[in-house]
Amino acid sequence: MHDAAGELAAQGQMAVLGDATIVDRVGTQEAHRRRGLGNFVMRALADHAVDRGATLGVLGATDAGRALYETLGWTVQAPLAACVHRP
Template identity: 60%
Template structure:
């Protein structure tokens, strides 16, 4: 899928309400405006095409805590490129895509006792599955931006896992994105979510390393 990183960044800023991305020679800078994530530098290259020299250069120029790097390469590789003050998430993420043709069909059966609510605001469609007692069971959201849609913040509460709720959320979101005109979906998945996404036709495009600058002298 051409332009997959740009598609992910474009949809992610809509989903999270972040500032429009700024184009860089190596990728994108996004201002998020949160204490734990002030901004993020997202490299556009994937896998073996990631340039170690550029990652080192950008990382060495970071001086403020709360700045993140998103590099589409394995954490074990990227860790060796970063100097003092960087925390690297030991778990790899995965940049994943799926064609949405035909996704406007059924969204699966919501298990008995659960309540599903779907709503859209600000260009983002959200799905909530509430448990029989009213607590959060599962959720997710999608931000269609033309031909692509980003899927974001997909989660199932621990007490409600292995009941098919994640599949209901994803199928509902995929249908909504397809109905909005998106032809492909993109997301950044975790190891825990990868199996669910692959069961729904998603494919891994590249590993993803997330690294946060926590300050010199902090490890």
């Protein structure tokens, strides 16, 4: 989603795999926060997923993002740890 000047305001992506959808890279640019864009992006992704047969949604959330997701009915099932391994 872009603002009137064509700059990125909010974004999100998803992939439907069978009956599950994986939501990723949801975010709102700092200048556009607190305007409901994250809510709009998540609802648009959910509608798109349901139209494709998804009945389960999966995502990893930051602390800031989790607050939004919980207002939309998402629940925490397990904590997520960020790990990097470079053999």
